[in-house]
Amino acid sequence: MTDAIHGAKAPAASARSGPVSSLYRAVWRWHFYAGLLILPFLITLSITGAIYLFREEVDQLVHADFMTVTPVTEQRLAPSEIIAAALAAEPGRAVKYTDPATDTRSAEVTVQPETGGRMAVYVNPYSGKVLEVRGDRSTFAWTVRYLHSFRYFGATPRKVIEIVGGWSILMVLTGIYLWWPRGQGGGVITVRGKPGRRVFWRDLHAVGGIVVGGFLVFLAITGMPWSSVWGAKVNQWANGNNFGYPSGVRVDVPMSGTRLDDVAKTAWSLEQARIPETAPPAAGMTPLGLDAAVAEFDRLGLHRGYTVALPSGPTGVYSGSVYPDDLSQQRVVHLDQYTGKPLIDMGYADYGPLGRWLEFGINTHMGQTFGVLNQIVLVLVCAGIVALSVSAAVMWWKRRPSGSLGVPPLPSDKKVFVGLFVLLGIGGILFPLTGMSLVAMLVLDLAWQRFRAAHAT
Template sequence: MSVTALEPGARRAADRASSDLYRAVWRWHFYAGLLVLPFLISLAVTGALYIFRDEIDAIVHADLKRVEVPDSATRVAPSALVDAALAAHPGTAVKYTDPAMPDASAEITVNSAGEGRHAVYVNPYNGEVLGTLPDRGTVMWTIRYLHSLKYFGPTARMIIEIAGGWAILLVGTGIYLWWPRRQNGGVVTVRGRPRQRMFWRDLHAVTGLFVGGVILFLAITGMPWSGVWGAQVNQWANGNNFGYPTGVRVAVPMSDEHVGHIAPTSWSLEQARVPQSPTAGHGARAITLDEAVAMFDRLGLHRGYAVSLPTSAEGVYSGSVYPDDLTQQRVVHLDQYTGKPLIDMSYADYGPLGRWLEWGINVHMGQEFGRIGQIVLAGFCLGVVVLAVSAGVMWWKRRPSGSLGVPPLPTDRRVFRGLLAILAVGGIVFPLVGASLVVMLALDWVYVRVVQRRASVVSA
């Protein structure tokens, strides 16, 4: 038999193998979408809003956060602002936040038995108390907690890791399905009309082409907030919970308190331990808040820094600021008796991993490229919503009546082996994702058996 005579058979075998692989990838793309798309819509909408958090908060809470700048523009001393806040809302002052802009109010965090922790907003030019909100009670903190699922407890937040891992799978399989295969359209153009499934298929594919890379980036940079993977990487990045990267040269006594518990901080420093004031117990006079703020100003902390007040004889004044400009990130701990900096740490002191993580998080939060970056990122969030909606419409138009519409199994099940090997590697890197993959495999096996049993009953 000649080689030429074998060519049609070989070609058919190759086409069948390609079709089987396509079916296998399509099936797992379907499952990934089934799990992820509802979360992607929620994450995209809340994320797009949070990108403009300062602008939205300034509008919604204008009566609390904005003040008129007088001609003299002379500010009241920080201690007087704290006294005014405590006179209106008695309790213990635990944090003072410096106004970030000339027309911004000062924020005093007060802890009281009746109200718990709450933020009191004070006019920095005349000491007038403007009002109060629960601590982190602004509309944008609400959006942030919805975005991270923090409202639903630590177990629900693990969904972030699962959704992130499956989003990565969604992008990988989606690129394979989009890859041009001798078609004339649907690659970078949309064919048909909205009443046709082809329109929604092309809209989904083309949108996925443009936003897929961003989904991948956001999924990876969002992983630090996940329940299992994020917590482990955070602990590892912090060097056995000490948290201070190479480049910080001063060895001081450490407390059991962590930076993330006393003030908002960068993700990679949440587990960093706060130092103790070594002068405690020597009869020294503690410096005032005004003196501490003056020291922070001399050290050049970016405007808008927060000062956590010492709550014990060994405590410290902790100044921290995380502006849009990464290079201006700073954490400074002062001895509460001498005012001497015990730790002075900036972005430049982070190790390579810390710098990469913080840069990724900064981009993820829309802080890195100014207003243009905010608009572009919000546009990609809109694209994610279009991607999810087009997937739902396309599935609805394609699915057979009374069926879930799961893509067909390949005729040769062996094509699953390579795909499952890739999935297994991803499951090892992201444990919760791996566990969800096992559950999905089991559910798929059960689904196949149910369909086969129904088919046998009908044929009988």
């Protein structure tokens, strides 16, 4: 007897063949539901994720006209002069200055106009020529990033990230059970048949799933920090009670209500970290100015390409932050705007254990930890996920009865659902939105069974 969806042999008949076959059918049914729910999203996430892995290279190619400059022998302009040039082209209040990461990169100034959203002004740091004025975070790479995270579609659609991540893990686990060798001669590590046959697509899906499955689980887990429910709650827990800064890093200074993620791109672990406040200035004290603040950041050794968030008032601070591919170079420094004294100076080594592990996973997820090799491996994984999704769709299309959805049949022994739902329920508790979607799918499945039973009599 062959499996209707996989073309593989059913479990061998024995004294336990009933329960084993029923469990197989139950797992198969929910593996099908998982795929039905998330495969379109997996394809979208894989394509946008593969592009975003090469975000810097693509941005430098697409936006070469304003991101790339020709170095000259003259010294670069002072940051204050670069900001003055930016404000002449886009009037408003300068809120952020981004130091050029290399000698061939333009400087970026973020401006808040009197009306409307923030604007990004790109300036040649040697001549002061304004090269481009556009909406903040509107480059090709940012567009792909927002598509990948569903941020373009609002807060509610972003919850899909958590649902897809949780179901991806469940789909891989159920897929491993279905793949597990049960005496078949092929389809374990080899692909049989030709593309015209269903067994070819079954084997391609099964073998490809085993190769890609571990990577898919890793990407699902490391992508969870961006989800709006699970990610937000874990972020708050990871930050603890010291405004996101471990004990010993934050000095005894007042903290503002502004969070680091509100003013500049930051590490996930520090998104909720509050920005300190400068003590009210004494009589006669004047701000040190951006040029002196940048000189201090350079003296402290911040990696090139750092961003400086400018003080928004008399108690504001200069916040320098940089998050390069090298985790050890991640750093955020807040300077007193009058004395230049570092109020907080924190790097990757100062994160707690959970923060370091999460940042390592996120960094690897973004293709940064292991350089080009990291990018190449993840591009191949993304291609493999797309191939898995396509093979699943073809396999389903070839086996489904005409005019039917082709849902795998119910197991003869309904008791096997108990153990399966306990396992699925554990995953649902860990990932709440996944659990809610699982309950919704269960209700729909039961309703559909009752509907069919009613119309069959």
